[in-house]
Amino acid sequence: MGSGTVCLTFDFDAVSLWISRNMLTPTPVSRGEFGAVAVPRILNLLSERNIPSTWFIPGHTVETYPEVCREIVAAGHEVGLHGYAHENVGNLDERQEREMFCRIHGLIGDLEGVPPRGNRAPAWDLTPHTVDIMIELGLLYDSSLMGNDYSPYYVRRGDEITVDTPVGFGEETPLVELPVSWSLDDYPHLEYLRLPHSILPGLKMPGDMFRNWRDDVAYMLRDFTDGVLVVTFHPQVIGRGHRMLGLERWLDELSQMGVAFDRLEGVAEQFLEGRSYGEYSPRYGRSR
Numbered sequence: 001m002g003s004g005t006v007c008l009t010f011d012f013d014a015v016s017l018w019i020s021r022n023m024l025t026p027t028p029v030s031r032g033e034f035g036a037v038a039v040p041r042i043l044n045l046l047s048e049r050n051i052p053s054t055w056f057i058p059g060h061t062v063e064t065y066p067e068v069c070r071e072i073v074a075a076g077h078e079v080g081l082h083g084y085a086h087e088n089v090g091n092l093d094e095r096q097e098r099e100m101f102c103r104i105h106g107l108i109g110d111l112e113g114v115p116p117r118g119n120r121a122p123a124w125d126l127t128p129h130t131v132d133i134m135i136e137l138g139l140l141y142d143s144s145l146m147g148n149d150y151s152p153y154y155v156r157r158g159d160e161i162t163v164d165t166p167v168g169f170g171e172e173t174p175l176v177e178l179p180v181s182w183s184l185d186d187y188p189h190l191e192y193l194r195l196p197h198s199i200l201p202g203l204k205m206p207g208d209m210f211r212n213w214r215d216d217v218a219y220m221l222r223d224f225t226d227g228v229l230v231v232t233f234h235p236q237v238i239g240r241g242h243r244m245l246g247l248e249r250w251l252d253e254l255s256q257m258g259v260a261f262d263r264l265e266g267v268a269e270q271f272l273e274g275r276s277y278g279e280y281s282p283r284y285g286r287s288r
């Protein structure tokens, strides 16, 4: 087994997640409230194991739960941008998107006491303007795209995508991407959600989800040099008892596998300094 890094990230959406779905009656709002109840459980687990992590917190959560957010910062975790009310930036025009980013940049900067370094788009979608806005705000990295799994890469701007020509890839920017995946997110695995025309079934055994993630890590350690894997949790999802115990067991496995933990800003900084995370160097097939 080689070496590798796992980045635990927590999207503390709280009530904003339900606002963004226009579900404002007491029960969905209370599902968001549970996120704030779960945060101390997660902070306790991370502190017991001395694991650094990155939290993405909407401005709405910062203003609704200032004490809980201060505890996250006081425990030494990084906080990045995650919209104001968990809005999908695809629904905003450029002026609205810029205003939203300026507002949350101020809120998270005030919370952390230092300028934020990263952004994760709610709903993981960007507009053609988002990359420029992030660079203008001085951010180091984004964590919303899905173009790789074990390797950070530079975000492009100006891609030309049409239905009848090949992709015209735009220029690389200095913004680092720390890629995500729906398969590495607790929400679709675990959360039950009934919508007007569909059901997100969720409610899987947490052990099944963590077995998938253990194998993602095992494959990384076997066939990649110095890979890095980003996983996404939501306090309102992972904070239930059986899931917290599943998380504890998975962290036990990871420490037996010898992985390191880092904040996203730490990975982005080292990538910018030239650390070549996640080179494909397969051991599979070498013995044949």
Ligand SMILES: [Zn+2]
Pocket: 011, 013, 017, 082, 086, 122, 123
């Ligand atoms: Zn979110």
